[in-house]
Amino acid sequence: MTDTPMIRMASVEKHFGDLHVLRNINLEVAPGQVVVVLGPSGSGKSTLCRTINRLEPIDSGTIEIDGKVLPEEGKALAALRADVGMVFQSFNLFAHKTILENVTLAPIKVRKMNKAEAEAKGMALLERVGIADQRDKYPAQLSGGQQQRVAIARALAMNPKVMLFDEPTSALDPEMVNEVLDVMTTLAKEGMTMLVVTHEMGFARRAADRVVFMANGEIVEDAPPDEFFTNPKSARAKDFLGKILTH
Numbered sequence: 528m529t530d531t532p533m534i535r536m537a538s539v540e541k542h543f544g545d546l547h548v549l550r551n552i553n554l555e556v557a558p559g560q561v562v563v564v565l566g567p568s569g570s571g572k573s574t575l576c577r578t579i580n581r582l583e584p585i586d587s588g589t590i591e592i593d594g595k596v597l598p599e600e601g602k603a604l605a606a607l608r609a610d611v612g613m614v615f616q617s618f619n620l621f622a623h624k625t626i627l628e629n630v631t632l633a634p635i636k637v638r639k640m641n642k643a644e645a646e647a648k649g650m651a652l653l654e655r656v657g658i659a660d661q662r663d664k665y666p667a668q669l670s671g672g673q674q675q676r677v678a679i680a681r682a683l684a685m686n687p688k689v690m691l692f693d694e695p696t697s698a699l700d701p702e703m704v705n706e707v708l709d710v711m712t713t714l715a716k717e718g719m720t721m722l723v724v725t726h727e728m729g730f731a732r733r734a735a736d737r738v739v740f741m742a743n744g745e746i747v748e749d750a751p752p753d754e755f756f757t758n759p760k761s762a763r764a765k766d767f768l769g770k771i772l773t774h
């Protein structure tokens with residue numbers, strides 16, 4: 528029996544004008560797998576993430592989520608997008624909504640959940656990320672680490688099939704990084720399919736099934752973390768790890 532991949536990218540190409548940012552991307556992520564994407568600045572990691580829920584259109588190739596081709600636009604796209612949660616470096620919370628409202632807004636508006644149900648679910652998610660006591664505050668009243676945990680809870684409130692993380696801890700003060708990584712590690716253990724762009728090598732070693740290394744718009748290596756960190760094959764990966772690990 529062959530399992531349908533949760534994310535499937537085949538022959539994906541993307542340009543920004545003359546710049547060829549994604550080159551023949553072929554990537555399959557099985558249900559429950561955690562893939563960490565590494566690579567130098569400008570290698571196309573964020574663009575890769577953004578194409579997966581069509582925040583960026585692609586020039587050619589195919590992207591499927593759970594066996595369904597990403598629709599071009601309209602209601603079908605909105606529905607598929609709801610299956611793909613995304614957490615960014617900047618938390619992008621709604622500044623004028625409370626923490627609980629941030630988490631219940633989309634389920635009420637998009638999933639047509641009734642308010643009481645959305646609030647019960649929202650509170651359960653806030654419990655899960657450890658900030659239920661902050662429910663009535665506004666985002667600016669929370670620390671960066673707390674805000675990022677709200678952003679994760681907000682994405683989970685849509686019951687996504689896949690979670691994409693684009694450098695979720697890189698805007699945080701060092702002492703707040705672990706509280707966010709801990710939530711992500713738990714999510715990974717619970718079987719969420721995750722694609723995570725991060726420079727946190729500890730997280731990659733602990734939680735990832737695979738490391739995908741990108742350079743210049745290409746996937747250059749795709750290997751289990753142990754293998755990638757101890758025995759990178761390409762010169763570009765060796766060079767990258769040399770720079771990162773000596774920091």
Ligand SMILES: Nc1ncnc2c1ncn2[C@@H]1O[C@H](COP(=O)(O)OP(=O)(O)OP(=O)(O)O)[C@@H](O)[C@H]1O
Nearest residue numbers: 543544546548566567568569570571572573574575
């Ligand atoms: N909207 C855009 N218009 C034009 N060029 C873009 C756009 N977004 C990204 N680029 C360019 O595409 C390339 C890949 O960018 P991307 O943000 O995907 O890289 P990245 O690997 O995420 O880098 P970083 O580690 O710095 O976040 C870069 O050269 C970038 O300048």
Ligand SMILES: [Mg+2]
Nearest residue numbers: 572573574693
């Ligand atoms: Mg980026």
